[in-house]
Amino acid sequence: DDQERQEVWANIQDALLNDHIDQFRAEFLELHPYDQARIFEDLEGDIRMQIYTYLSPEEVADVMEHIDYDEIEPFFTEMAPTFAAQVFAEMSTDDAVDILNELEKDKVASFLTIMDDEAADEIKDLLHYEEKTAGSIMTTEFxxxxxxxxxxxxxxxxxxxxxxxxxxxxxxxxxxxxxxxxxxxxxxxxxxxxxxxxxxxxxxxxxxxxxxxxxxxxxxxxxxxxxxxxxxxxxxxxxxxxxxxxxxxxxMEEEASDDYSKLAAISDVDSPDDNAFA
Ligand code: ATP
Ligand code: MG
CATH class of the missing domain: 3.10.580.10 (CBS-domain)
Structure with a gap:
Protein backbone atom coordinates (compact mmCIF):
# COMPACT_ATOMS: atom_id res chain seq x y z
CA ASP A 1 0.00 0.00 0.00
CA ASP A 2 0.85 3.67 -0.05
CA GLN A 3 2.36 3.93 3.41
CA GLU A 4 4.55 0.89 2.81
CA ARG A 5 5.69 2.43 -0.47
CA GLN A 6 6.68 5.66 1.24
CA GLU A 7 8.60 3.76 3.88
CA VAL A 8 10.54 1.80 1.25
CA TRP A 9 11.21 4.99 -0.65
CA ALA A 10 12.46 6.76 2.50
CA ASN A 11 14.77 3.83 3.27
CA ILE A 12 16.13 3.84 -0.28
CA GLN A 13 16.82 7.57 -0.18
CA ASP A 14 18.45 7.20 3.21
CA ALA A 15 20.69 4.41 1.90
CA LEU A 16 21.69 6.49 -1.12
CA LEU A 17 22.41 9.56 0.95
CA ASN A 18 24.63 7.63 3.37
CA ASP A 19 26.20 5.46 0.69
CA HIS A 20 24.99 2.25 2.35
CA ILE A 21 25.21 -0.32 -0.44
CA ASP A 22 23.85 -3.24 1.55
CA GLN A 23 20.85 -1.31 2.84
CA PHE A 24 20.14 -0.04 -0.68
CA ARG A 25 20.33 -3.51 -2.20
CA ALA A 26 18.15 -5.03 0.53
CA GLU A 27 15.38 -2.47 -0.05
CA PHE A 28 15.62 -1.98 -3.81
CA LEU A 29 15.96 -5.61 -4.88
CA GLU A 30 12.87 -6.53 -2.82
CA LEU A 31 10.83 -4.56 -5.36
CA HIS A 32 9.54 -5.95 -8.65
CA PRO A 33 11.65 -4.67 -11.58
CA TYR A 34 8.57 -2.80 -12.84
CA ASP A 35 8.52 -0.78 -9.61
CA GLN A 36 12.32 -0.44 -9.66
CA ALA A 37 11.98 1.12 -13.10
CA ARG A 38 9.42 3.66 -11.86
CA ILE A 39 11.93 4.74 -9.18
CA PHE A 40 14.68 4.99 -11.80
CA GLU A 41 12.56 7.29 -13.94
CA ASP A 42 12.00 9.66 -11.02
CA LEU A 43 15.64 10.00 -10.03
CA GLU A 44 18.24 12.50 -11.21
CA GLY A 45 20.99 11.19 -13.50
CA ASP A 46 23.76 11.53 -10.93
CA ILE A 47 21.84 9.43 -8.39
CA ARG A 48 21.25 6.76 -11.03
CA MET A 49 24.97 6.73 -11.75
CA GLN A 50 25.54 6.02 -8.06
CA ILE A 51 23.01 3.17 -8.27
CA TYR A 52 24.73 1.57 -11.27
CA THR A 53 27.77 1.08 -9.03
CA TYR A 54 25.60 -0.73 -6.46
CA LEU A 55 23.98 -3.17 -8.88
CA SER A 56 25.23 -5.94 -11.15
CA PRO A 57 24.68 -5.70 -14.93
CA GLU A 58 22.09 -8.45 -14.58
CA GLU A 59 20.15 -6.49 -11.95
CA VAL A 60 20.24 -3.33 -14.06
CA ALA A 61 19.11 -5.36 -17.11
CA ASP A 62 15.96 -6.39 -15.22
CA VAL A 63 15.20 -2.72 -14.52
CA MET A 64 15.87 -1.57 -18.10
CA GLU A 65 13.47 -4.16 -19.53
CA HIS A 66 10.70 -2.24 -17.74
CA ILE A 67 11.58 1.28 -18.90
CA ASP A 68 9.60 2.72 -21.81
CA TYR A 69 11.91 2.06 -24.77
CA ASP A 70 11.07 5.43 -26.36
CA GLU A 71 12.63 7.09 -23.34
CA ILE A 72 15.49 4.74 -22.60
CA GLU A 73 18.33 6.45 -24.46
CA PRO A 74 19.56 8.70 -21.62
CA PHE A 75 19.95 5.71 -19.32
CA PHE A 76 22.39 3.96 -21.63
CA THR A 77 24.20 7.20 -22.36
CA GLU A 78 24.87 7.90 -18.69
CA MET A 79 26.18 4.37 -17.98
CA ALA A 80 29.85 3.59 -18.47
CA PRO A 81 30.04 1.98 -21.97
CA THR A 82 31.55 -1.29 -20.73
CA PHE A 83 28.84 -1.54 -18.08
CA ALA A 84 26.13 -0.78 -20.65
CA ALA A 85 27.49 -3.50 -22.91
CA GLN A 86 27.34 -5.97 -20.02
CA VAL A 87 23.75 -4.93 -19.30
CA PHE A 88 22.80 -5.71 -22.92
CA ALA A 89 24.57 -9.06 -22.73
CA GLU A 90 22.51 -9.98 -19.64
CA MET A 91 19.17 -9.03 -21.16
CA SER A 92 16.81 -11.30 -23.05
CA THR A 93 18.01 -10.98 -26.62
CA ASP A 94 14.61 -9.78 -27.86
CA ASP A 95 14.56 -6.91 -25.36
CA ALA A 96 18.20 -6.03 -26.07
CA VAL A 97 17.39 -5.78 -29.78
CA ASP A 98 14.27 -3.66 -29.18
CA ILE A 99 16.28 -1.23 -27.10
CA LEU A 100 19.29 -1.13 -29.45
CA ASN A 101 16.89 -0.25 -32.25
CA GLU A 102 16.09 2.94 -30.32
CA LEU A 103 19.74 4.03 -30.05
CA GLU A 104 22.05 5.73 -32.54
CA LYS A 105 23.85 3.41 -34.95
CA ASP A 106 27.36 4.43 -33.76
CA LYS A 107 26.46 3.77 -30.18
CA VAL A 108 25.04 0.35 -31.04
CA ALA A 109 28.20 -0.53 -32.93
CA SER A 110 30.42 0.50 -30.01
CA PHE A 111 28.39 -1.56 -27.51
CA LEU A 112 28.59 -4.59 -29.78
CA THR A 113 32.36 -4.19 -30.06
CA ILE A 114 32.80 -4.19 -26.28
CA MET A 115 30.46 -7.12 -25.71
CA ASP A 116 31.83 -10.65 -25.68
CA ASP A 117 31.58 -12.38 -29.05
CA GLU A 118 28.84 -14.85 -28.27
CA ALA A 119 26.40 -12.26 -26.93
CA ALA A 120 27.27 -9.81 -29.71
CA ASP A 121 26.77 -12.39 -32.45
CA GLU A 122 23.33 -13.40 -31.19
CA ILE A 123 22.22 -9.78 -31.02
CA LYS A 124 23.69 -8.94 -34.44
CA ASP A 125 21.75 -11.82 -36.00
CA LEU A 126 18.51 -10.57 -34.47
CA LEU A 127 19.10 -6.96 -35.55
CA HIS A 128 18.85 -8.12 -39.19
CA TYR A 129 15.23 -9.25 -39.08
CA GLU A 130 12.71 -6.98 -40.64
CA GLU A 131 10.46 -5.00 -38.33
CA LYS A 132 7.15 -6.60 -37.34
CA THR A 133 8.20 -10.10 -38.36
CA ALA A 134 8.43 -13.14 -36.08
CA GLY A 135 12.23 -12.86 -36.24
CA SER A 136 12.16 -9.32 -34.89
CA ILE A 137 10.21 -10.27 -31.75
CA MET A 138 11.68 -13.70 -30.97
CA THR A 139 14.23 -14.44 -28.29
CA THR A 140 17.04 -16.97 -28.54
CA GLU A 141 17.02 -18.17 -24.93
CA PHE A 142 15.11 -21.43 -25.26
CA MET A 252 -1.36 -6.71 -29.74
CA GLU A 253 -1.08 -3.33 -28.05
CA GLU A 254 1.12 -2.01 -30.87
CA GLU A 255 -1.18 -3.31 -33.61
CA ALA A 256 -4.26 -1.91 -31.84
CA SER A 257 -2.71 1.56 -31.71
CA ASP A 258 -1.60 1.28 -35.37
CA ASP A 259 -5.16 0.40 -36.36
CA TYR A 260 -6.43 3.31 -34.33
CA SER A 261 -4.05 5.71 -36.11
CA LYS A 262 -5.22 4.39 -39.48
CA LEU A 263 -8.84 4.95 -38.48
CA ALA A 264 -8.02 8.46 -37.32
CA ALA A 265 -6.33 9.16 -40.68
CA ILE A 266 -9.38 7.91 -42.58
CA SER A 267 -11.76 10.07 -40.58
CA ASP A 268 -9.49 13.05 -41.28
CA VAL A 269 -9.84 12.53 -45.03
CA ASP A 270 -13.60 12.32 -44.64
CA SER A 271 -13.86 15.44 -42.56
CA PRO A 272 -16.07 18.16 -44.12
CA ASP A 273 -13.13 20.51 -44.84
CA ASP A 274 -11.51 18.02 -47.21
CA ASN A 275 -14.71 16.86 -48.76
CA ALA A 276 -15.22 18.15 -52.30
CA PHE A 277 -18.98 17.73 -51.99
CA ALA A 278 -19.30 19.74 -48.82
P1 ATP B 1 -2.69 -29.32 -20.59
O1 ATP B 1 -3.32 -28.13 -21.25
O2 ATP B 1 -3.05 -30.60 -21.23
O3 ATP B 1 -2.89 -29.30 -19.13
P2 ATP B 1 -0.08 -28.28 -20.20
O4 ATP B 1 -0.74 -27.36 -19.30
O5 ATP B 1 1.02 -29.17 -19.74
O6 ATP B 1 -1.12 -29.19 -20.89
P3 ATP B 1 -0.06 -26.46 -22.42
O7 ATP B 1 0.67 -25.21 -22.42
O8 ATP B 1 -1.54 -26.37 -22.28
O9 ATP B 1 0.58 -27.42 -21.33
O10 ATP B 1 0.33 -27.29 -23.68
C1 ATP B 1 -0.39 -28.45 -23.99
C2 ATP B 1 0.49 -29.41 -24.75
O11 ATP B 1 0.94 -28.84 -25.95
C3 ATP B 1 1.73 -29.87 -24.00
O12 ATP B 1 1.77 -31.26 -24.01
C4 ATP B 1 2.89 -29.33 -24.80
O13 ATP B 1 3.95 -30.23 -24.87
C5 ATP B 1 2.30 -29.14 -26.18
N1 ATP B 1 2.90 -28.02 -26.93
C6 ATP B 1 3.57 -26.94 -26.46
N2 ATP B 1 3.97 -26.14 -27.45
C7 ATP B 1 3.54 -26.72 -28.59
C8 ATP B 1 3.66 -26.38 -29.96
N3 ATP B 1 4.30 -25.29 -30.37
N4 ATP B 1 3.09 -27.22 -30.86
C9 ATP B 1 2.43 -28.31 -30.46
N5 ATP B 1 2.31 -28.70 -29.18
C10 ATP B 1 2.85 -27.91 -28.25
MG1 MG C 1 -2.80 -26.30 -20.36
Missing part, protein backbone atom coordinates in the same frame (compact mmCIF):
# COMPACT_ATOMS: atom_id res chain seq x y z
CA UNK A 143 15.75 -24.93 -23.90
CA UNK A 144 16.43 -27.84 -26.26
CA UNK A 145 17.04 -31.56 -25.77
CA UNK A 146 17.69 -34.52 -28.05
CA UNK A 147 15.01 -37.14 -28.70
CA UNK A 148 17.30 -39.94 -27.46
CA UNK A 149 17.75 -38.48 -23.98
CA UNK A 150 16.01 -40.01 -20.99
CA UNK A 151 13.58 -37.94 -18.95
CA UNK A 152 16.16 -37.88 -16.16
CA UNK A 153 18.89 -36.53 -18.45
CA UNK A 154 16.51 -33.93 -19.83
CA UNK A 155 15.59 -32.76 -16.33
CA UNK A 156 19.26 -32.39 -15.37
CA UNK A 157 19.86 -30.39 -18.55
CA UNK A 158 16.78 -28.26 -17.95
CA UNK A 159 18.04 -27.42 -14.47
CA UNK A 160 21.33 -26.05 -15.85
CA UNK A 161 19.58 -24.06 -18.61
CA UNK A 162 16.73 -22.71 -16.49
CA UNK A 163 18.42 -19.61 -15.04
CA UNK A 164 18.89 -18.02 -18.49
CA UNK A 165 15.87 -19.38 -20.37
CA UNK A 166 13.00 -17.08 -21.33
CA UNK A 167 10.59 -19.86 -20.38
CA UNK A 168 11.16 -23.36 -19.01
CA UNK A 169 7.58 -24.39 -19.55
CA UNK A 170 8.34 -25.90 -22.96
CA UNK A 171 11.44 -27.83 -23.89
CA UNK A 172 11.97 -28.24 -27.63
CA UNK A 173 13.39 -31.40 -29.16
CA UNK A 174 15.89 -31.09 -32.02
CA UNK A 175 17.68 -33.63 -34.21
CA UNK A 176 21.38 -33.73 -35.16
CA UNK A 177 20.89 -30.94 -37.72
CA UNK A 178 19.13 -28.71 -35.18
CA UNK A 179 15.80 -29.31 -36.88
CA UNK A 180 12.77 -29.10 -34.63
CA UNK A 181 11.21 -32.55 -34.19
CA UNK A 182 9.13 -32.27 -31.04
CA UNK A 183 8.08 -30.40 -27.93
CA UNK A 184 7.47 -31.42 -24.35
CA UNK A 185 5.90 -29.34 -21.56
CA UNK A 186 7.26 -29.12 -18.03
CA UNK A 187 4.11 -30.83 -16.85
CA UNK A 188 4.77 -33.73 -19.27
CA UNK A 189 8.37 -33.97 -18.03
CA UNK A 190 7.42 -33.99 -14.37
CA UNK A 191 4.75 -36.67 -14.69
CA UNK A 192 6.96 -39.00 -16.79
CA UNK A 193 9.13 -41.82 -15.42
CA UNK A 194 12.84 -40.95 -15.21
CA UNK A 195 13.87 -43.84 -17.45
CA UNK A 196 11.54 -43.06 -20.35
CA UNK A 197 12.91 -41.52 -23.53
CA UNK A 198 12.02 -38.03 -24.68
CA UNK A 199 10.98 -39.53 -28.03
CA UNK A 200 8.32 -41.61 -26.23
CA UNK A 201 6.74 -38.60 -24.57
CA UNK A 202 7.28 -35.66 -26.93
CA UNK A 203 4.58 -34.14 -29.05
CA UNK A 204 5.73 -34.48 -32.68
CA UNK A 205 3.08 -32.27 -34.22
CA UNK A 206 4.66 -28.98 -33.37
CA UNK A 207 2.87 -25.77 -34.22
CA UNK A 208 5.46 -23.23 -35.35
CA UNK A 209 5.88 -19.99 -37.25
CA UNK A 210 8.42 -19.10 -39.88
CA UNK A 211 10.90 -16.35 -39.17
CA UNK A 212 9.46 -13.97 -41.77
CA UNK A 213 5.87 -14.34 -40.58
CA UNK A 214 4.00 -11.14 -39.79
CA UNK A 215 3.80 -10.47 -36.05
CA UNK A 216 0.04 -9.99 -36.24
CA UNK A 217 -0.35 -13.51 -37.61
CA UNK A 218 1.91 -14.84 -34.83
CA UNK A 219 -0.29 -13.10 -32.26
CA UNK A 220 -3.35 -14.73 -33.79
CA UNK A 221 -1.76 -18.17 -33.55
CA UNK A 222 -0.74 -17.75 -29.93
CA UNK A 223 -4.29 -16.71 -29.16
CA UNK A 224 -5.88 -19.56 -31.10
CA UNK A 225 -3.65 -22.37 -29.83
CA UNK A 226 -3.35 -21.13 -26.24
CA UNK A 227 0.36 -21.95 -25.99
CA UNK A 228 2.59 -19.91 -23.70
CA UNK A 229 5.26 -19.81 -26.42
CA UNK A 230 5.67 -20.66 -30.12
CA UNK A 231 8.87 -21.82 -31.82
CA UNK A 232 10.26 -19.85 -34.79
CA UNK A 233 11.85 -21.77 -37.68
CA UNK A 234 13.90 -20.94 -40.75
CA UNK A 235 13.11 -22.42 -44.14
CA UNK A 236 14.89 -25.69 -43.31
CA UNK A 237 12.97 -26.14 -40.04
CA UNK A 238 15.92 -25.15 -37.87
CA UNK A 239 14.82 -23.76 -34.53
CA UNK A 240 15.93 -20.12 -34.37
CA UNK A 241 14.00 -18.73 -31.43
CA UNK A 242 10.78 -18.63 -29.48
CA UNK A 243 8.09 -16.03 -29.04
CA UNK A 244 6.48 -15.93 -25.60
CA UNK A 245 3.01 -14.78 -24.75
CA UNK A 246 4.23 -11.64 -22.93
CA UNK A 247 5.81 -10.41 -26.16
CA UNK A 248 2.55 -11.14 -27.95
CA UNK A 249 0.73 -8.83 -25.54
CA UNK A 250 3.07 -6.03 -26.60
CA UNK A 251 2.38 -6.82 -30.27
Missing amino acids: VVVKAGMTIKEAMVHLRTEAPDAETIYYTYVIDEDKRLVGVISLRDLIISEEGWLISDVMNERVVSVSVGEDQEEVARMVRDYDFLALPVLDFQDHLLGIITVDDIMDV
Whole structure:
Protein backbone atom coordinates (compact mmCIF):
# COMPACT_ATOMS: atom_id res chain seq x y z
CA ASP A 1 0.00 0.00 0.00
CA ASP A 2 0.85 3.67 -0.05
CA GLN A 3 2.36 3.93 3.41
CA GLU A 4 4.55 0.89 2.81
CA ARG A 5 5.69 2.43 -0.47
CA GLN A 6 6.68 5.66 1.24
CA GLU A 7 8.60 3.76 3.88
CA VAL A 8 10.54 1.80 1.25
CA TRP A 9 11.21 4.99 -0.65
CA ALA A 10 12.46 6.76 2.50
CA ASN A 11 14.77 3.83 3.27
CA ILE A 12 16.13 3.84 -0.28
CA GLN A 13 16.82 7.57 -0.18
CA ASP A 14 18.45 7.20 3.21
CA ALA A 15 20.69 4.41 1.90
CA LEU A 16 21.69 6.49 -1.12
CA LEU A 17 22.41 9.56 0.95
CA ASN A 18 24.63 7.63 3.37
CA ASP A 19 26.20 5.46 0.69
CA HIS A 20 24.99 2.25 2.35
CA ILE A 21 25.21 -0.32 -0.44
CA ASP A 22 23.85 -3.24 1.55
CA GLN A 23 20.85 -1.31 2.84
CA PHE A 24 20.14 -0.04 -0.68
CA ARG A 25 20.33 -3.51 -2.20
CA ALA A 26 18.15 -5.03 0.53
CA GLU A 27 15.38 -2.47 -0.05
CA PHE A 28 15.62 -1.98 -3.81
CA LEU A 29 15.96 -5.61 -4.88
CA GLU A 30 12.87 -6.53 -2.82
CA LEU A 31 10.83 -4.56 -5.36
CA HIS A 32 9.54 -5.95 -8.65
CA PRO A 33 11.65 -4.67 -11.58
CA TYR A 34 8.57 -2.80 -12.84
CA ASP A 35 8.52 -0.78 -9.61
CA GLN A 36 12.32 -0.44 -9.66
CA ALA A 37 11.98 1.12 -13.10
CA ARG A 38 9.42 3.66 -11.86
CA ILE A 39 11.93 4.74 -9.18
CA PHE A 40 14.68 4.99 -11.80
CA GLU A 41 12.56 7.29 -13.94
CA ASP A 42 12.00 9.66 -11.02
CA LEU A 43 15.64 10.00 -10.03
CA GLU A 44 18.24 12.50 -11.21
CA GLY A 45 20.99 11.19 -13.50
CA ASP A 46 23.76 11.53 -10.93
CA ILE A 47 21.84 9.43 -8.39
CA ARG A 48 21.25 6.76 -11.03
CA MET A 49 24.97 6.73 -11.75
CA GLN A 50 25.54 6.02 -8.06
CA ILE A 51 23.01 3.17 -8.27
CA TYR A 52 24.73 1.57 -11.27
CA THR A 53 27.77 1.08 -9.03
CA TYR A 54 25.60 -0.73 -6.46
CA LEU A 55 23.98 -3.17 -8.88
CA SER A 56 25.23 -5.94 -11.15
CA PRO A 57 24.68 -5.70 -14.93
CA GLU A 58 22.09 -8.45 -14.58
CA GLU A 59 20.15 -6.49 -11.95
CA VAL A 60 20.24 -3.33 -14.06
CA ALA A 61 19.11 -5.36 -17.11
CA ASP A 62 15.96 -6.39 -15.22
CA VAL A 63 15.20 -2.72 -14.52
CA MET A 64 15.87 -1.57 -18.10
CA GLU A 65 13.47 -4.16 -19.53
CA HIS A 66 10.70 -2.24 -17.74
CA ILE A 67 11.58 1.28 -18.90
CA ASP A 68 9.60 2.72 -21.81
CA TYR A 69 11.91 2.06 -24.77
CA ASP A 70 11.07 5.43 -26.36
CA GLU A 71 12.63 7.09 -23.34
CA ILE A 72 15.49 4.74 -22.60
CA GLU A 73 18.33 6.45 -24.46
CA PRO A 74 19.56 8.70 -21.62
CA PHE A 75 19.95 5.71 -19.32
CA PHE A 76 22.39 3.96 -21.63
CA THR A 77 24.20 7.20 -22.36
CA GLU A 78 24.87 7.90 -18.69
CA MET A 79 26.18 4.37 -17.98
CA ALA A 80 29.85 3.59 -18.47
CA PRO A 81 30.04 1.98 -21.97
CA THR A 82 31.55 -1.29 -20.73
CA PHE A 83 28.84 -1.54 -18.08
CA ALA A 84 26.13 -0.78 -20.65
CA ALA A 85 27.49 -3.50 -22.91
CA GLN A 86 27.34 -5.97 -20.02
CA VAL A 87 23.75 -4.93 -19.30
CA PHE A 88 22.80 -5.71 -22.92
CA ALA A 89 24.57 -9.06 -22.73
CA GLU A 90 22.51 -9.98 -19.64
CA MET A 91 19.17 -9.03 -21.16
CA SER A 92 16.81 -11.30 -23.05
CA THR A 93 18.01 -10.98 -26.62
CA ASP A 94 14.61 -9.78 -27.86
CA ASP A 95 14.56 -6.91 -25.36
CA ALA A 96 18.20 -6.03 -26.07
CA VAL A 97 17.39 -5.78 -29.78
CA ASP A 98 14.27 -3.66 -29.18
CA ILE A 99 16.28 -1.23 -27.10
CA LEU A 100 19.29 -1.13 -29.45
CA ASN A 101 16.89 -0.25 -32.25
CA GLU A 102 16.09 2.94 -30.32
CA LEU A 103 19.74 4.03 -30.05
CA GLU A 104 22.05 5.73 -32.54
CA LYS A 105 23.85 3.41 -34.95
CA ASP A 106 27.36 4.43 -33.76
CA LYS A 107 26.46 3.77 -30.18
CA VAL A 108 25.04 0.35 -31.04
CA ALA A 109 28.20 -0.53 -32.93
CA SER A 110 30.42 0.50 -30.01
CA PHE A 111 28.39 -1.56 -27.51
CA LEU A 112 28.59 -4.59 -29.78
CA THR A 113 32.36 -4.19 -30.06
CA ILE A 114 32.80 -4.19 -26.28
CA MET A 115 30.46 -7.12 -25.71
CA ASP A 116 31.83 -10.65 -25.68
CA ASP A 117 31.58 -12.38 -29.05
CA GLU A 118 28.84 -14.85 -28.27
CA ALA A 119 26.40 -12.26 -26.93
CA ALA A 120 27.27 -9.81 -29.71
CA ASP A 121 26.77 -12.39 -32.45
CA GLU A 122 23.33 -13.40 -31.19
CA ILE A 123 22.22 -9.78 -31.02
CA LYS A 124 23.69 -8.94 -34.44
CA ASP A 125 21.75 -11.82 -36.00
CA LEU A 126 18.51 -10.57 -34.47
CA LEU A 127 19.10 -6.96 -35.55
CA HIS A 128 18.85 -8.12 -39.19
CA TYR A 129 15.23 -9.25 -39.08
CA GLU A 130 12.71 -6.98 -40.64
CA GLU A 131 10.46 -5.00 -38.33
CA LYS A 132 7.15 -6.60 -37.34
CA THR A 133 8.20 -10.10 -38.36
CA ALA A 134 8.43 -13.14 -36.08
CA GLY A 135 12.23 -12.86 -36.24
CA SER A 136 12.16 -9.32 -34.89
CA ILE A 137 10.21 -10.27 -31.75
CA MET A 138 11.68 -13.70 -30.97
CA THR A 139 14.23 -14.44 -28.29
CA THR A 140 17.04 -16.97 -28.54
CA GLU A 141 17.02 -18.17 -24.93
CA PHE A 142 15.11 -21.43 -25.26
CA VAL A 143 15.75 -24.93 -23.90
CA VAL A 144 16.43 -27.84 -26.26
CA VAL A 145 17.04 -31.56 -25.77
CA LYS A 146 17.69 -34.52 -28.05
CA ALA A 147 15.01 -37.14 -28.70
CA GLY A 148 17.30 -39.94 -27.46
CA MET A 149 17.75 -38.48 -23.98
CA THR A 150 16.01 -40.01 -20.99
CA ILE A 151 13.58 -37.94 -18.95
CA LYS A 152 16.16 -37.88 -16.16
CA GLU A 153 18.89 -36.53 -18.45
CA ALA A 154 16.51 -33.93 -19.83
CA MET A 155 15.59 -32.76 -16.33
CA VAL A 156 19.26 -32.39 -15.37
CA HIS A 157 19.86 -30.39 -18.55
CA LEU A 158 16.78 -28.26 -17.95
CA ARG A 159 18.04 -27.42 -14.47
CA THR A 160 21.33 -26.05 -15.85
CA GLU A 161 19.58 -24.06 -18.61
CA ALA A 162 16.73 -22.71 -16.49
CA PRO A 163 18.42 -19.61 -15.04
CA ASP A 164 18.89 -18.02 -18.49
CA ALA A 165 15.87 -19.38 -20.37
CA GLU A 166 13.00 -17.08 -21.33
CA THR A 167 10.59 -19.86 -20.38
CA ILE A 168 11.16 -23.36 -19.01
CA TYR A 169 7.58 -24.39 -19.55
CA TYR A 170 8.34 -25.90 -22.96
CA THR A 171 11.44 -27.83 -23.89
CA TYR A 172 11.97 -28.24 -27.63
CA VAL A 173 13.39 -31.40 -29.16
CA ILE A 174 15.89 -31.09 -32.02
CA ASP A 175 17.68 -33.63 -34.21
CA GLU A 176 21.38 -33.73 -35.16
CA ASP A 177 20.89 -30.94 -37.72
CA LYS A 178 19.13 -28.71 -35.18
CA ARG A 179 15.80 -29.31 -36.88
CA LEU A 180 12.77 -29.10 -34.63
CA VAL A 181 11.21 -32.55 -34.19
CA GLY A 182 9.13 -32.27 -31.04
CA VAL A 183 8.08 -30.40 -27.93
CA ILE A 184 7.47 -31.42 -24.35
CA SER A 185 5.90 -29.34 -21.56
CA LEU A 186 7.26 -29.12 -18.03
CA ARG A 187 4.11 -30.83 -16.85
CA ASP A 188 4.77 -33.73 -19.27
CA LEU A 189 8.37 -33.97 -18.03
CA ILE A 190 7.42 -33.99 -14.37
CA ILE A 191 4.75 -36.67 -14.69
CA SER A 192 6.96 -39.00 -16.79
CA GLU A 193 9.13 -41.82 -15.42
CA GLU A 194 12.84 -40.95 -15.21
CA GLY A 195 13.87 -43.84 -17.45
CA TRP A 196 11.54 -43.06 -20.35
CA LEU A 197 12.91 -41.52 -23.53
CA ILE A 198 12.02 -38.03 -24.68
CA SER A 199 10.98 -39.53 -28.03
CA ASP A 200 8.32 -41.61 -26.23
CA VAL A 201 6.74 -38.60 -24.57
CA MET A 202 7.28 -35.66 -26.93
CA ASN A 203 4.58 -34.14 -29.05
CA GLU A 204 5.73 -34.48 -32.68
CA ARG A 205 3.08 -32.27 -34.22
CA VAL A 206 4.66 -28.98 -33.37
CA VAL A 207 2.87 -25.77 -34.22
CA SER A 208 5.46 -23.23 -35.35
CA VAL A 209 5.88 -19.99 -37.25
CA SER A 210 8.42 -19.10 -39.88
CA VAL A 211 10.90 -16.35 -39.17
CA GLY A 212 9.46 -13.97 -41.77
CA GLU A 213 5.87 -14.34 -40.58
CA ASP A 214 4.00 -11.14 -39.79
CA GLN A 215 3.80 -10.47 -36.05
CA GLU A 216 0.04 -9.99 -36.24
CA GLU A 217 -0.35 -13.51 -37.61
CA VAL A 218 1.91 -14.84 -34.83
CA ALA A 219 -0.29 -13.10 -32.26
CA ARG A 220 -3.35 -14.73 -33.79
CA MET A 221 -1.76 -18.17 -33.55
CA VAL A 222 -0.74 -17.75 -29.93
CA ARG A 223 -4.29 -16.71 -29.16
CA ASP A 224 -5.88 -19.56 -31.10
CA TYR A 225 -3.65 -22.37 -29.83
CA ASP A 226 -3.35 -21.13 -26.24
CA PHE A 227 0.36 -21.95 -25.99
CA LEU A 228 2.59 -19.91 -23.70
CA ALA A 229 5.26 -19.81 -26.42
CA LEU A 230 5.67 -20.66 -30.12
CA PRO A 231 8.87 -21.82 -31.82
CA VAL A 232 10.26 -19.85 -34.79
CA LEU A 233 11.85 -21.77 -37.68
CA ASP A 234 13.90 -20.94 -40.75
CA PHE A 235 13.11 -22.42 -44.14
CA GLN A 236 14.89 -25.69 -43.31
CA ASP A 237 12.97 -26.14 -40.04
CA HIS A 238 15.92 -25.15 -37.87
CA LEU A 239 14.82 -23.76 -34.53
CA LEU A 240 15.93 -20.12 -34.37
CA GLY A 241 14.00 -18.73 -31.43
CA ILE A 242 10.78 -18.63 -29.48
CA ILE A 243 8.09 -16.03 -29.04
CA THR A 244 6.48 -15.93 -25.60
CA VAL A 245 3.01 -14.78 -24.75
CA ASP A 246 4.23 -11.64 -22.93
CA ASP A 247 5.81 -10.41 -26.16
CA ILE A 248 2.55 -11.14 -27.95
CA MET A 249 0.73 -8.83 -25.54
CA ASP A 250 3.07 -6.03 -26.60
CA VAL A 251 2.38 -6.82 -30.27
CA MET A 252 -1.36 -6.71 -29.74
CA GLU A 253 -1.08 -3.33 -28.05
CA GLU A 254 1.12 -2.01 -30.87
CA GLU A 255 -1.18 -3.31 -33.61
CA ALA A 256 -4.26 -1.91 -31.84
CA SER A 257 -2.71 1.56 -31.71
CA ASP A 258 -1.60 1.28 -35.37
CA ASP A 259 -5.16 0.40 -36.36
CA TYR A 260 -6.43 3.31 -34.33
CA SER A 261 -4.05 5.71 -36.11
CA LYS A 262 -5.22 4.39 -39.48
CA LEU A 263 -8.84 4.95 -38.48
CA ALA A 264 -8.02 8.46 -37.32
CA ALA A 265 -6.33 9.16 -40.68
CA ILE A 266 -9.38 7.91 -42.58
CA SER A 267 -11.76 10.07 -40.58
CA ASP A 268 -9.49 13.05 -41.28
CA VAL A 269 -9.84 12.53 -45.03
CA ASP A 270 -13.60 12.32 -44.64
CA SER A 271 -13.86 15.44 -42.56
CA PRO A 272 -16.07 18.16 -44.12
CA ASP A 273 -13.13 20.51 -44.84
CA ASP A 274 -11.51 18.02 -47.21
CA ASN A 275 -14.71 16.86 -48.76
CA ALA A 276 -15.22 18.15 -52.30
CA PHE A 277 -18.98 17.73 -51.99
CA ALA A 278 -19.30 19.74 -48.82
P1 ATP B 1 -2.69 -29.32 -20.59
O1 ATP B 1 -3.32 -28.13 -21.25
O2 ATP B 1 -3.05 -30.60 -21.23
O3 ATP B 1 -2.89 -29.30 -19.13
P2 ATP B 1 -0.08 -28.28 -20.20
O4 ATP B 1 -0.74 -27.36 -19.30
O5 ATP B 1 1.02 -29.17 -19.74
O6 ATP B 1 -1.12 -29.19 -20.89
P3 ATP B 1 -0.06 -26.46 -22.42
O7 ATP B 1 0.67 -25.21 -22.42
O8 ATP B 1 -1.54 -26.37 -22.28
O9 ATP B 1 0.58 -27.42 -21.33
O10 ATP B 1 0.33 -27.29 -23.68
C1 ATP B 1 -0.39 -28.45 -23.99
C2 ATP B 1 0.49 -29.41 -24.75
O11 ATP B 1 0.94 -28.84 -25.95
C3 ATP B 1 1.73 -29.87 -24.00
O12 ATP B 1 1.77 -31.26 -24.01
C4 ATP B 1 2.89 -29.33 -24.80
O13 ATP B 1 3.95 -30.23 -24.87
C5 ATP B 1 2.30 -29.14 -26.18
N1 ATP B 1 2.90 -28.02 -26.93
C6 ATP B 1 3.57 -26.94 -26.46
N2 ATP B 1 3.97 -26.14 -27.45
C7 ATP B 1 3.54 -26.72 -28.59
C8 ATP B 1 3.66 -26.38 -29.96
N3 ATP B 1 4.30 -25.29 -30.37
N4 ATP B 1 3.09 -27.22 -30.86
C9 ATP B 1 2.43 -28.31 -30.46
N5 ATP B 1 2.31 -28.70 -29.18
C10 ATP B 1 2.85 -27.91 -28.25
MG1 MG C 1 -2.80 -26.30 -20.36
